[in-house]
Amino acid sequence: MEKFRKSRVNLTAFWRSSRMQIERQKAMVTLLKRPKRNRFADFLHKQKPHHQIAAQIQEIKETVQRITERRERYGFNTLQQTPTTARKRHDPRKASLFLKETEVIGLESPRDELIVVLESSSPHRLVASVVGMGGLGKTTLAKQVYDRIKGRFDCHAWIAVSESYKVEDLLRNLMKKFCGGGLELTTQNAIETMDEVALITHLREYLHNKRYLVMFDDVWNNEFWSDIEHALLDNESGGRILITTRNIAVADNCKTSSWVVIHRMKYLPPDKAMELFCKKSFQFEYGGCHPSELKNLSAEIVSRCQGLPLAIVVVAGLLSTKEKTVYQWQKFLESLGSEMLNHSDMERILSLSYNDLPYNLKCCYLYFGMFPKGCSIRCGRLIRQWIAEGFVKSERRKTLEDVAKEYLTELVDRSLVEISKVDGEGKAKTCHIHDLLHDVIFKKMEDLSFCQVFSGDELSNFNTVARRLTIIGSSNKIPSTIDVSRIRWFSISSQDEMLNSTISKFATSFKLLKELYFENFPHLDHLPKDIGNLFHLRYLSVRGTRVKYLPKTLGIAKLRSEDGRSLCGCIEKMKCLESLYVSSTSEEDIIELESMTCPPEFLRRLYLVGPLKKLPDWITKLQNVTMISIKCSKLGDDPLKVLGILPELVELRIRNEAFVGEQLRFEEGGFPKLKVLDLYDLKGMNSMRIEEGALPVLEKLHLKTPKLQEVPSGIQHLRNLEMLQFMDIPNELMESMDPNGGHNYQIIQHVSSIRLSCEHGKEYNFYEVISKIMKD
Known part of the structure; x- marks a missing residue:
């Protein structure tokens, strides 16, 4: 849509430009009609502008041609039209609906467990939810279960839900699937005209004493259960509902009025991953097994997929069309990341979860692309970064840290982030994302100029539009010609000692910097003296360095007595402040903090250095200090x-x-x-x-x-x-x-x-x- 808007703007500019060209041509004709003695001089005088106009017209034509190509590529026929649906995308889930049991690998155990749950003798309504990230095989598993047990129910229905749906259409589809082709024409017409309440009533009457099975595939909306729970009544006849979703909140919401069983999808273990890879890569040759000369390459390719069935199937499908030689497979392995990401189904499926995120969570999720692929990230660092960037919205009676933790939890619930390690209390300590998701958001991050990640040797290609810069690995001297005046976020993780001599000058040129990271930079032994002058700096990390001292202008120091009232007013507005340090200008200048009546509720650490008339009365209100x-x-x-x-x-x-x-x-x-x-x-x-x-x-x-x-x-x-x-x-x-x-x-x-x-x-x-x- 963004590209379409730009195209529309370009077309408008084109028509305006063309109108101007026409006016210029009219003016030229007027000149040519002037008396003869001036025509030749005017002709020579205007010859150069003619060439310029001709070049501009040619440039406009080329721009229009590019706009036309983009319009066709994205399915826009006119400025008023929305994207055309005439050219439908391939839906990779279709293949999973027609797989034979012998083609399904690694799902036998969860299939049997779910069958036992759904065939239990309990008469009450039960919801079984299959949860996991895109590409893990949720639909495949659900279809295997559904086909095994559907004949044991009075009626059954398979409904594809996807990202958006209308409740009325969903209920009509459900009714038609239950009844099959047995509906009379008059009944069909009646169903088409029913509103939501009438459809719910009709379904409840139909299911009054029936044992039903319903499969809802690919549910995204957290409120989905509230849309359908009344239609699928608990008739104490053993009704069963199966749901596939990427968001565990969808399953949790079902608990309000139903017994719920949640099955979390897992990655394929190495042996099953290799079995699936061979079945798809060598299905018509080598007896379904890899030849010995390709054994090591096959193992490396499969390990890169990290147990994600979709990735394994896509890669195996691409390799099945290539020659089975070491050279071809080695070449493929070297470009594996781009090969998989360029596959339209792969990128689309993995991008769906990102596209479904609210705006603020999209910004938070893009942060994962600024870390090296495969690394575990400290949750504490991550949420502090989000807060420093301003991505975390304040909520009443919650600290920003609490809200940021909820953001992280939601990303985990949406199967976009995985917890790597927990502490002794079971709280998330580190987290990571799948390598393929990293590839997806890294690409989006660069497309949006969200951040640029470089080794130092590439810094000459720095995009001045980007607001964030990360340097990873060894690098040469940072070019002094780079314009970093717009940078808000800078991180460096390097083993290069050469950078130590230039980093001070480089870092302090970031006048708008909010966050500064020197993590795992072992040769850094001091911070720039002027770092305290970075007025917008909110977060500084020197973990993994040899820095022993912080600059002194980092705190509220040399407070004058006459400034105490103003300081108190500012502090009272900092509702989520956790640490406060105040020192006076001298041993004689009294710290005046009495005018504060409502100190920050969540203040945990208080440092007062300097003379006091008495302890401020508000200290007794510090219930969390x-x-x-x-x-x-x-x-x-x-x-x-x-x-x-x-x-x-x-x-x-x-x-x-x-x-x-x-x-x-x-x-x-x-x-x-x-x-x-x-x-x-x-x-x-x-x-x-x-x-x-x-x-x-x-x-x-x-x-x-x-x-x-x-x-x-x-x-x-x-x-x-x-x-x-x-x-x-x-x-x-x-x-x-x-x-x-x-x-x-x-x-x-x-x-x-x-x-x-x-x-x-x-x-x-x-x-x-x-x-x-x-x-x-």
Whole structure:
């Protein structure tokens, strides 16, 4: 359709241009009618424009010819017509409807399992759904099952649904298939005039006490079940419905009112894949087996198909017409990807699922084409990329990460993406796509100028229209002449050390860059100094590099007191913000954050560096925060009363005179989930009290308090404490905890690891005690 629109625009431009040419010709005739003495001079003067006009006319003719060819190719007869249907496409599913059982390979086991399910004695309506990506053989399997059992039902019908359908037409077709040729003419005419409700009523009456079997092939619409469930009533006579679909949501929706069994199609194992390949490639020669000289090549070709029956059948069909020589097969293997993709049925079938995606998911799915074929992709990285690009739409009371995970789940449900690995909780960790789907979207990605993927040697061919650039593999020096001013996304994965000298200058020239990836670039040991000036940068990855430090302008630093109110207003709008870091300009400039009343609901990490009048009141509203770090805040009041009520807080750091009082008190019931407590450089604190019932799950306690006079009161209550560290404490206090006679050792001996240090001038003495060993 897009090409058609362009053609229409070109035709309009052509007619306008032609009109202009006619006007020019009229003007020329007028000139020729002028007096004789001027004609020859005018003729010479206009001779050059004549040649230019003639060249332009020839160019217009060639353009029109190309438009005409495209019109014929895409089936447009006039500007007003839609694509012609006179030339029908070949439907490869037809062949699967007429296969003999002996021709079907690798489906015997699932066929028998489905037959058992559909022939079960339960009287209730049952839906069996066959789910999988295009080309896995869903229709073939369903037809084998259908043919085996249809004679055991009172009536049966096979309905091809496809992407779009009208409910009324579907119901009429269903009625006609049930009745076969037994419908009287008057009944047939009546059916044609019925509306949806009448058709449903008629079908229910017909199926009132019948045991029926219906096969719906190639269902796409998630709401399909709601369209047909009332027509196929649960008459407690053992009605059975079989559905093939690429989208598991189609099957899940049937669960609202029916018993559902889902069978997920699997790829053919290597032995079955080879058997199918040989049956199709050598069906009329070599006894259906590959000759010995072609054995290795056959194995390599079959492995490239990755167990997808459609790919195996297409490849085998192409090879069946070629000479059975090593040279011909080797040549075919070298161009295997393009050979398969150029096969119209293959590309069309694999493209259907992509074409059915909503717009935002199409953009997300195209991202898979920017990764090397066959690689597993971290799900976390993928969803962060989508978010940084703006592909993920915000939804009420959901973080963008949650919405992006739903996008990924939908792609999995649509049989477009496969989960490679899950974590201990069963959540998706890595994912991948089939190589043939990668070929399809890679081609679409290039056609749409979505991204260009290069080895460095090809960069001179960079398309300046593309907004994304990926460099994979070894490469020479990046040409300085490349215009990358429009690039929004840049990724590099290279083993080439030469790039390290030019990458800084190259990367910082991306003024509009949103995402920057230096993954698996082991020679990169630092980031460009000016990378913080990339104002639009939302995501930066240096995984697999030697980079140890990030530039400093990456965070909200040097906040002035007078800017606090504006900052609070901005933060309140960041509904999905998870991490916030704020630091002041100096030790005297107070961080002003009191004007914020509704902090981001999903904030999980908070870092405050600089003086505070007090802890902001909104901190008590952080119901999801897991980590808080406060530095240089100079709080005189005990901050623990505020922080202790946070229900999800796991780690707390109070450092560098964040608290300047003398005592901290942990009250009963406070900090219910805190596991790590770090009190560092609190130079004024001399005592610490822990009430029984406070810090119930604390595991690590770090204290650097040079004025601490005694072991924290109540530390014996911390029964889950595993690591205790005292630094820069007075020598007398350290000696009191010595396992060899120290009077305070008994109250800390339940801790498995203790580390103590005191200061004598510039020297430090360390005692490390493993209490369990001492006890033994």
